[in-house]
Amino acid sequence: MAAMAIRTEGLTKRYGDVAALDHLDLEVAPGEVVGYLGPNGAGKTTTIRLLLGLISPTEGRGEIFGLDCQRQPVEAHRRLAFVAGEANLWPSLTGAETLRLLGRVQGHVDEAYRDELVTRFDLDPAKKVRAYSKGNRQKVILIAALMTRADLLVLDEPTSGLDPLMEQAFRGSVREARDLGQTVFLSSHILSEVEALCDRVGILRQGKLVELGTLAEMRHLAALTVEATFAGAIPDLSAVPGVSSVQADGRVVRCQVRGPVAPLLKVLAGADVTELLSREPSLEELFLAQYGGGA
Amino acid sequence: MITWLTARRAVRSGVIFGYIFGVSIASSAISYSRFYKTAAQRDALAAAYGSDKATSALFGPAPQLQTVAGFTVFKISMTLILVGAVWGLLTSTRLLRGEEDDGRWELLLAGQTTRRGAVVQALGGLGAGVVTLWALTGLITALTGLDSSVGIAAWPALYFALAMAATAVMFLAVGALTSQLAGTRRQAAAYAAWVLGVSYAVRLVADAGLGLHGLIWASPLGWVEELRPLTAPAPLALIPIAVFTAVLLAATVHLAGTRDVGAGIVPDRVSSRPHPQLLGGPTALAVRLVRPAVTSWWVAIAVSGLLFGLIARSAGGTISGSSVQVLSRLGSRGNDTDAVLGVCFLVLAVLVAFAGAGQITAARSEESAGRLDQLLTRPVSRSRWLGGRLLVTIGVLLASGVMAGVFAWAGAASQHAGVSLPTLAGAGVNLVPPAITIAGIGVLTLGVWPRGTSIVLYALLAWSLLVVVIGGIGATSRWVLDTSVFHQMASAPAVPPHWEADGVMAAIGVVSALIGGIAFQRRDLRGA
Numbered sequence: 001m002a003a004m005a006i007r008t009e010g011l012t013k014r015y016g017d018v019a020a021l022d023h024l025d026l027e028v029a030p031g032e033v034v035g036y037l038g039p040n041g042a043g044k045t046t047t048i049r050l051l052l053g054l055i056s057p058t059e060g061r062g063e064i065f066g067l068d069c070q071r072q073p074v075e076a077h078r079r080l081a082f083v084a085g086e087a088n089l090w091p092s093l094t095g096a097e098t099l100r101l102l103g104r105v106q107g108h109v110d111e112a113y114r115d116e117l118v119t120r121f122d123l124d125p126a127k128k129v130r131a132y133s134k135g136n137r138q139k140v141i142l143i144a145a146l147m148t149r150a151d152l153l154v155l156d157e158p159t160s161g162l163d164p165l166m167e168q169a170f171r172g173s174v175r176e177a178r179d180l181g182q183t184v185f186l187s188s189h190i191l192s193e194v195e196a197l198c199d200r201v202g203i204l205r206q207g208k209l210v211e212l213g214t215l216a217e218m219r220h221l222a223a224l225t226v227e228a229t230f231a232g233a234i235p236d237l238s239a240v241p242g243v244s245s246v247q248a249d250g251r252v253v254r255c256q257v258r259g260p261v262a263p264l265l266k267v268l269a270g271a272d273v274t275e276l277l278s279r280e281p282s283l284e285e286l287f288l289a290q291y292g293g294g295a
Numbered sequence: 296m297i298t299w300l301t302a303r304r305a306v307r308s309g310v311i312f313g314y315i316f317g318v319s320i321a322s323s324a325i326s327y328s329r330f331y332k333t334a335a336q337r338d339a340l341a342a343a344y345g346s347d348k349a350t351s352a353l354f355g356p357a358p359q360l361q362t363v364a365g366f367t368v369f370k371i372s373m374t375l376i377l378v379g380a381v382w383g384l385l386t387s388t389r390l391l392r393g394e395e396d397d398g399r400w401e402l403l404l405a406g407q408t409t410r411r412g413a414v415v416q417a418l419g420g421l422g423a424g425v426v427t428l429w430a431l432t433g434l435i436t437a438l439t440g441l442d443s444s445v446g447i448a449a450w451p452a453l454y455f456a457l458a459m460a461a462t463a464v465m466f467l468a469v470g471a472l473t474s475q476l477a478g479t480r481r482q483a484a485a486y487a488a489w490v491l492g493v494s495y496a497v498r499l500v501a502d503a504g505l506g507l508h509g510l511i512w513a514s515p516l517g518w519v520e521e522l523r524p525l526t527a528p529a530p531l532a533l534i535p536i537a538v539f540t541a542v543l544l545a546a547t548v549h550l551a552g553t554r555d556v557g558a559g560i561v562p563d564r565v566s567s568r569p570h571p572q573l574l575g576g577p578t579a580l581a582v583r584l585v586r587p588a589v590t591s592w593w594v595a596i597a598v599s600g601l602l603f604g605l606i607a608r609s610a611g612g613t614i615s616g617s618s619v620q621v622l623s624r625l626g627s628r629g630n631d632t633d634a635v636l637g638v639c640f641l642v643l644a645v646l647v648a649f650a651g652a653g654q655i656t657a658a659r660s661e662e663s664a665g666r667l668d669q670l671l672t673r674p675v676s677r678s679r680w681l682g683g684r685l686l687v688t689i690g691v692l693l694a695s696g697v698m699a700g701v702f703a704w705a706g707a708a709s710q711h712a713g714v715s716l717p718t719l720a721g722a723g724v725n726l727v728p729p730a731i732t733i734a735g736i737g738v739l740t741l742g743v744w745p746r747g748t749s750i751v752l753y754a755l756l757a758w759s760l761l762v763v764v765i766g767g768i769g770a771t772s773r774w775v776l777d778t779s780v781f782h783q784m785a786s787a788p789a790v791p792p793h794w795e796a797d798g799v800m801a802a803i804g805v806v807s808a809l810i811g812g813i814a815f816q817r818r819d820l821r822g823a
Contacts, residue, residue: 049820052671052672053671054668054671054672054819054820055819055820056817056818056819073671073676074674074675074676075674077672077673077674077675078674080672082672082673084665084668084669084672086665088664088665088666088668088669089666089669090580090584090666091479092584093574094566094567094569096569097569097570097571097574100569100571100574101574101580102669102673104574104575104576105576105577105670105673105674105675106673106674107674124566125569126566126567126568126569127565127566128564128565128566128567130396130479130563130565131563131565131566141669
């Protein structure tokens with residue numbers, strides 16, 4: 001059986017009494033695109049720094065393609081490419097020099113793809129890093145990661161500072177990577193990005209993984225939004241099992257349904273409904289639901 | 296707010312340098328009063344140095360060498376003038392252009408101030424730093440003057456301190472102006488250092504006895520020399536100093552309002568053709584990154600070595616009696632060129648050690664700035680990265696030592712001083728082990744207390760220097776002397792290098808570095 005691209009067992013990092021990451025058990029299969037969500041301080045970057053061997057766990061362990069993150073970091077890093085949210089680079093080097101350096105250090109580069117990425121991301125490689133904007137520095141480390149065609153892309157807030165056009169270019173590049181069978185582990189605050197790209201999503205809360213699954217699986221756990229327009233009398237929906245948050249606006253009633261929708265449909269069938277709309281929760285609603293913000 | 300933020304950092308630095316200035320002046324005054332007790336000894340010293348053109352060119356004129364005050368001014372003032380200038384330009388470029396480079400200046404400008412207003416406030420903070428430097432230097436000098444054998448009154452002591460702080464003020468202003476002209480901190484410091492280099496060169500020519508003394512008024516360092524503290528005070532020389540400073544500060548404030556934040560008046564070269572050399576891996580990158588700083592150190596070591604070689608013969612010919620005792624306490628033997636070079640090589644040892652310490656702090660800044668993540672998240676082990684940096688450090692140190700010896704030989708040979716190249720090259724290599732010890736302890740600190748790396752390194756350097764200087768005047772116990780790496784170093788070429796002691800120092804450095812490397816391997820990476 002092929003090793004998991006990422007596997008953690010009880011991975012924990014404590015700073016004094018504070019658990020930045022608390023017993024994380026996570027598996028990411030080769031070829032998967034997994035989103036990793038959580039507000040600031042939830043433990044996303046801590047997870048990634050542990051997987052990269054930049055910090056040591058207090059308990060537990062992590063593996064990249066079966067290689068121990070702490071004991072075999074160099075071997076593990078041969079299989080992955082990392083993009084940090086903060087592009088800290090050498091100010092005196094140009095973009096081209098930086099890409100050359102990082103490519104040589106990584107050991108393998110698809111040069112044709114690198115040149116294509118430079119064009120796609122509209123990067124001027126002759127400029128010195130100190131003259132780049134934050135977005136352009138971010139492009140450099142994105143290209144440096146993507147050009148390696150690594151088996152695993154570990155992306156920590158990779159699009160911070162990118163404009164919407166470049167964000168689209170990034171999404172296209174991740175889809176290409178997925179099509180080539182590369183694994184992507186994407187930590188992001190941009191929920192639409194995760195929703196558009198990821199097969200599975202994990203949600204962290206105060207260092208604990210509180211949800212992990214496909215969007216479809218997670219939607220089953222959250223409420224369905226139903227909007228009904230009535231021609232005649234409006235029935236009382238608040239007593240229907242599973243229905244909550246009933247709001248009336250003239251002849252339009254909105255509510256949310258958890259669990260089976262059959263009881264609600266039974267009530268609506270007896271009323272004079274002219275229009276019925278239902279919508280699955282967005283990732284944003286799922287995310288906010290985890291943090292008590294609605295849905 | 297900006298004034299307070301800048302003042303807090305400038306005053307902290309002013310305290311350290313005020314202490315160094317004060318202790319240096321005190322040690323110089325006390326050593327003279329102890330070792331040149333009789334009028335005959337003092338007359339002999341004045342006869343030897345008072346008319347020597349080489350020493351006059353290097354250290355300034357030497358009037359009244361028969362007095363403690365005159366000797367102190369001669370021995371220490373040019374060094375402090377130069378250190379003060381370097382402190383001034385580095386402090387202002389760090390707290391003005393450096394803040395802008397790091398993006399903090401924009402945050403401050405987002406408050407209720409203008410670009411000009413912010414610079415005026417920051418200059419106020421820098422002023423607090425230089426006042427601290429002056430006050431502490433003056434206080435220690437005045438306290439030293441209370442000693443009956445020294446006998447320097449309070450007002451002359453404060454005036455002397457003012458003269459020493461004057462270059463700091465002028466080069467704070469130079470650094471402030473270059474911070475407006477240049478697009479980066481490094482560039483701003485380089486422009487200011489260029490001004491300092493030219494000032495020193497002009498003053499050197501003026502004092503070289505070539506009949507061009509009038510040139511002294513063309514150099515800011517010359518104006519400070521013309522203040523003539525403790526010997527023949529001439530406060531009128533404060534006028535060009537004040538005018539120069541005021542003009543530069545006015546230009547600084549004006550230019551701050553005319554340029555964009557983050558940009559310099561002189562256009563920065565933002566693009567260049569790729570230079571693919573030294574991009575093959577972490578060690579090659581380390582060489583590429585440290586190249587500009589190391590080149591500066593090598594120029595400083597080569598020029599110093601050459602100058603020391605040039606003056607060694609004439610200075611060596613004057614040594615007798617009590618001078619022998621002073622040199623002996625500094626570890627030097629004999630009464631000739633070798634003895635003088637033995638002491639001069641102590642200064643070179645300090646420069647070499649600073650060059651080594653700079654390598655370790657540069658390695659730490661790669662980690663604190665987050666750039667190390669870019670390498671360690673690729674197939675590069677921590678030991679490979681750190682080992683490469685150490686290899687570069689040792690290479691830099693060895694080259695520095697050899698260069699010091701070779702250039703000192705070139706200077707001495709031009710004066711037919713009769714010292715051989717192998718002897719001085721050996722003396723140069725002898726400078727390396729203390730620097731390896733300091734660098735090794737720096738790596739140990741990097742491993743166990745990364746945020747304290749700079750503090751420990753420079754404190755160790757300052758302590759070692761202070762102990763050896765105080766040891767030179769015979770005021771320190773053996774146990775304390777042993778804590779100085781420079782004291783452990785033989786004063787070659789005055790005496791043959793103690794290769795065994797050098798081996799022990801190098802071993803201490805290597806073992807410290809190994810322990811530091813193991814700790815670095817095991818700890819979390821840490822930002823600033």
